[in-house]
Amino acid sequence: MTTNRDEVREFLTSRRAKVRPEQVGLPAGPNRRVPGLRRTEVAILAGVSVEYYSRLERGDLAGASESVLHAVATALQLDEAERDHLFDLARTANGSSARRPRARSRTASVRPSLQLMLDAVSAGPALIRNGRMDILATNLLARALHVEALAAVPERPLNMARFAFLHRESAERFYPDWDVAADMIVAILRTEAGRDPYDRDLQDLVGELSTRSAEFRTKWGDHNVRRHVTGVKRFRHPVVGDVEFLFEGTELPGTPGWNLNIYLAEPGTPTEDALRLLASWAATREQEASTGTPEGKAAGPATATPPAPGAARSAG
Known part of the structure; x- marks a missing residue:
């Protein structure tokens, strides 16, 4: 850095x-x-x-x-x-940054109350991420939405910047507008670098991505920053297809640097129908994992490989 x-x-x-x-x-x-x-x-x-x-x-x-x-x-x-x-x-x-050097924190501890809050959100995918783009906690629908990213990136917590730039084939399927999504991810990282210049994990992440991805180096050099609080998000899921969510995000007051993101479907849209299918598929998948059926036992709730898109659609 x-x-x-x-x-x-x-x-x-x-x-x-x-x-x-x-x-x-x-x-x-x-x-x-x-x-x-x-x-x-x-x-x-x-x-x-x-x-x-x-x-x-x-x-x-x-x-x-x-x-x-x-x-x-x-x-x-x-x-x-x-x-x-x-x-x-x-x-x-001026030496007055609100944040100071700290020990490495590759594993983050999510308060039980935050997970309960996420689990109570049933209207759409909900997750908590930090400024490094680590996804720290999810509800059922968010795990289902990110199933391809969870399968592609073995490290936990799942880092969406690594997914976007180091697993391009999967990322370009997940993000129909990959370039737009990649610009936003880099801008969030650049913003966090200004907010917390002592974050060694962030420095390591930027160094890794700069070394391994020419696209990241180019976008990092643009010096763009963003406040990522509202908008529209487009994803492509291997089972339910293309979805377009209304997005709202806010920083959690009790945990500076952690953001709550919620994705909602506009009523009467194809995304609302797709969200119902995603919820059904996710519930079945997690039930199989918890009861130890062959499919669930082999993969578990976080990394299960979804059925082929064509088979899923014809079955549903």
Whole structure:
């Protein structure tokens, strides 16, 4: 992973390159040699000297006031996630990051009450994940939805970034819009890197993916960040086919960095029908696993291989 100074420089440079002069009321001009704005233009828009802004863009955010950071964020037209990321970087540069070095935590302990909460959600898949994209706990429908990922990635907890980039064939089946999903995953990791720069597990994950995946290296270099709280999610399941869920996510107040994600089907849609089929298939599959039938005993509830899609549909 890069140092904080490197991260600041690359983030600010990449954001400046994305802003077109006409977006901020400046003429593009025929002799412009840089993509986006010039440093002098950002400095003028932010109300600081060119020398001071140049220092910031070299990676030195130490001592920058909140008013200056707000002015730079406005000049660069940062969205809410990007603005938060800039302030996270500044806190780290000032040595006041809310999170400090900690021991490795490859295995996370989920409170029984959180699992009970997930199990009480029957309207759709529900899961808890951290900022590294580890899935820490699931309800029945979420386990069923992610059956292909659970089968493809042997390590636990299941990490969706490893699945997306290191198991591309399975991931491209699961994500009909793989490139969109991959962009979002990388942006979540980049956001977490700003929030928790001392997370060694995250550093190891980014290093592994950067070494093993050219696509990840390219997307990581874009320095995009996202707040992942609501939207539409599309998946392809080997039994029920394509589904399109309404997505809601929120950080769990008692466990900073852990997010509750719930996927819901809009009433009267094909996804609502598919969700009923998924629930039936999941219940049968977990019952077989718990009663020790040959199919369930061989695979268990987390990694059972689903029947062939064609056979499942014709049987249902």
